[in-house]
Structure formats: C-alpha cells, structure tokens
Amino acid sequence: MSYLICTFGPDVADRADFDFVSRDAPAGPAWALRAVVEQMAAVALLILLLPFFVAITLAIRIETPGPALFRQPRFGRDRRSFEVLKFRTMCREGCDRSGAGQTADRDPRITRVGTFLRRSSLDELPQLINVIRGEMSLVGPRAHPCGMEVCGRLCDEVDPRYHARHVVRPGITGWAQINGSRGAVKSPEALRHRVDLDLDYVARWSPLLDLWILVRTLAVAIHPDAGG
Structure with missing residues (x-):
C-alpha cells in the first residue's frame, strides 16, 4: 500500500514533539x-x-448529480496522507478537497439528504x-483534512502538540x-480541547476503552446530547 506524506505545515521531524510521538505509540500483543x-x-x-x-x-444521486462518494486527503498514522471516503453531503460544486474551509452552521452547500446523513453520522x-x-481504525482520533485551518491558521500552528495525535x-x-468534541473545530480553544x-x-488505550467508546457512540448517534 502506498502513502504520501502530507506537506501542509512545518515538517513534523523538525518539531520538538516528534520524540513524544515516537515514544508514546501503544504497543503489545493486544495492540497488534x-x-x-x-x-x-x-x-x-x-x-x-x-x-x-x-x-x-440512490438518494444522493437522485437529489443532485455527481458521485455518491466524496474523497478527501486526510492525516493518517505517522502523518501519512490517505483518501478518506464519505458519502457526499454537499452539492458537487461545493465540495472542498483541501478542507481549509470548515463546514459552517446552515451551510448552503449541504443538500437535504446530506443534512440527514450528517445528523445521523451515516x-x-x-x-x-x-x-x-x-x-483507519474503528476507534481513534478523528481524521482531519491535511489543509484544515482554525481561524486562518494550520492546526499545528495553533497547537504544537497537534501531530502527536497521529501516532495511531x-x-x-x-x-x-463521545465527550462532546464533534463536528467543525471553530476556535483555537476547541482544537486544543480536542487534542487534549x-x-x-x-x-489510556486499552481494548476495554475501545469497546466502551463503540458502545457510547451508538448512544451519541441516537441522541447527540448524550456525548456531553
């Protein structure tokens, strides 16, 4: 399988937090x-x-022309980029592969089918x-677009610890x-909270923690406020 290293932002190898990323990767038979x-x-x-x-x-294709799937470069493990797959929730002309501009409240680019898909996480x-x-994994930090910006700044410029989350x-x-940090990251404080x-x-990773997160995800999907 081939990967590309995302080139957005400073080189992670030159950052002080690179050693932290390397040292704190989970290990052991359970992780393998x-x-x-x-x-x-x-x-x-x-x-x-x-x-x-x-x-x-079928619902996506009937409402708007274009492919049903949306592909976007996102950060993966060790900051390698991959194309994430999602059902397309916007009109084809409004799709942004760079991810620099995050989705806004009542974004006019989102279709009616897309609104339902986003609310239900389908x-x-x-x-x-x-x-x-x-x-990807079933459980892990959310895959952010490689070019995502928060208040006009790349994520690793807002929080130097940002790439430490890409150890997994x-x-x-x-x-x-499941702890309430879902959807668009609209402020530096929100980004730092998500990185935390x-x-x-x-x-804290363990198989039981992953299982708990999967169970809680069902509750959050059914009732958005259940995530805290």
Whole structure:
C-alpha cells in the first residue's frame, strides 16, 4: 500500500514533539491484534449494512448529480496522507478537497439528504472501507483534512502538540467524539480541547476503552446530547 506524506505545515521531524510521538505509540500483543480484529469487524459490518449503502447512494444521486462518494486527503498514522471516503453531503460544486474551509452552521452547500446523513453520522459509513484497507481504525482520533485551518491558521500552528495525535491510525469514532468534541473545530480553544482528548485516548488505550467508546457512540448517534 502506498502513502504520501502530507506537506501542509512545518515538517513534523523538525518539531520538538516528534520524540513524544515516537515514544508514546501503544504497543503489545493486544495492540497488534487490534488491527486484525477491526478489519474483520469492518468486513462483517460492510456486508450487513450493504442495503443502507445502496439506499443512501440512490438518494444522493437522485437529489443532485455527481458521485455518491466524496474523497478527501486526510492525516493518517505517522502523518501519512490517505483518501478518506464519505458519502457526499454537499452539492458537487461545493465540495472542498483541501478542507481549509470548515463546514459552517446552515451551510448552503449541504443538500437535504446530506443534512440527514450528517445528523445521523451515516455519511461516515464508507470509512469502513478505509478500515479494511488498513488506513483507519474503528476507534481513534478523528481524521482531519491535511489543509484544515482554525481561524486562518494550520492546526499545528495553533497547537504544537497537534501531530502527536497521529501516532495511531485515525478512527471512525473516538474518545473526543463521545465527550462532546464533534463536528467543525471553530476556535483555537476547541482544537486544543480536542487534542487534549485525543492524547488522553492514546495514553489510556486499552481494548476495554475501545469497546466502551463503540458502545457510547451508538448512544451519541441516537441522541447527540448524550456525548456531553
């Protein structure tokens, strides 16, 4: 599998936090087995949810012309970029592959089908394919666009610890999401809070924590306020 190193922002190898990233990667038999278990689970979920994939694809294509899937370069493990897969929730002309401009409240680019998909988090389902490819995990820090900006600044310029969260593969859901840090990051304080939660996850990782996050994700998907 080929990867490209994202070139947005300062080189992570030149930053003081690079050693922290290297030293604090989870390890051990449980961590090594985790990827295999997640890939098997993703295959099973993909087969189980295939009717939803077909229905969502048809709904998107009927409402607006263009592909049903949206692809965007995002940071993966060790700051390698990969193309994340999501169901397209915006009109084709409004899609932004760079990710520099985050989605706004009542964004006019979002379609009616897209509004439903975003509220229910069903737009994330194609990321099961990213898990099967080994680019993502079921649980981990959220995969941000490589060019994402917060108040006009790249994320690692806002928080020097930012790339420390890339010591593990990004996840479809994560510790930050079930603790209320979901959606667009609209301020430096919100970004720092998300990084705090992501680094806390890396430091505390265990199979039981992943299981708890998956269970809590279902509650958050059903009732958004359940995430805190």
